[in-house]
Amino acid sequence: MMTEQTREGLDRRRFIKDLVESIPDALIVTGLGSPSYDVFAAGDRPGNFYLWGAMGGSVSMGLGLALARPDKPVVVVTGDGEMLMGIGSLGTVGVKLPPNLSIVVLDNGHYGETGMQRSHASLGTDLVAVAKGFGIAESFTVEDHAGSSEIADRINAREGTCFAQVFISAKESPRALPARDGVYIKNRFRDALGLSPI
């Protein structure tokens, strides 16, 4: 038996739009599904890398990027399901703790792409406790829209790895689909950093 989630949850599009507008210099890696759509809907930019697959890989990709570019804020925006599939990567982040890496998990407690089945995040798992247990001390929940500016300040400061679990509504948003051509997205991203194709 499952109990119903009672939390109302934030509007994900509004939250991400506020966040992205406050972090103009940040490089953003998005987990597949709705987080990719949310970040794209907030305004496409070359410093975004949208995953359309590789489930469980967003945080690791953000870690490799953050280690390579300590001069830039790096943000991973993903969902609870994608985070759960790569949950061990929080332990890997907890060992390195790059000060310029922030992880934002948009948690609606459900797998949105596959028919809104409930995820562990609404069935007992406490993601902030997990992140803290893996050594990311600056881990916290966000339950109001004002929280986006607090996260933005941490991102822009590049003074410590942080993990934010943002409780969002499970309501579906209009589709907003970024390019699916990973080679194009990769080359555009690198070009914005002054890196040439091979």
Next chain:
Amino acid sequence: MSWQSSIFESLKAADVRQVAYVPDAGHSETIRAAQADPEVHDTVLTTEEEGVALVSGAWLGGQRAALLMQSSGVGNCVNMFSLLESGRFPFLTLVTMRGEYAEFNPWQEPMGRATQQALELMGIHVLRVSHPDEMGEVVSAAAFAAFEAGDRVAVLISQSLIGRKQWVKP
């Protein structure tokens, strides 16, 4: 020079700046060298598939990275290898083999026997080193193909090179 030290020497010569790994006895010298080098980030992973995404993220930011793992780890990576083809990311992995030569543990055999085919099924070019003298050159060639041609390359390190694991203390 030992084959173990020629690995890290070739990685350094190719300007590899991040080394991600799930530990293996055959990689221990490379891991120690990476940890001791202030110009190289060493990252211990909880599972090998994290490394596939990590090295791709490093490339996005302009750094070359390599993934060290044991043959069993190749099986853990299969879906994550999609990222390499979808984004045409350069990829360099060094894989120590189990289950193929004087193996004591039968549980290593299923994945050890499927390692090369699993890599090739996912579009990764496989090179193999069975003689110590070849190591530096093959790792260097693999790194060159990965970072200059954008290839996806795995170097399999034969179990015969690594030697028999001692199961009973003398």
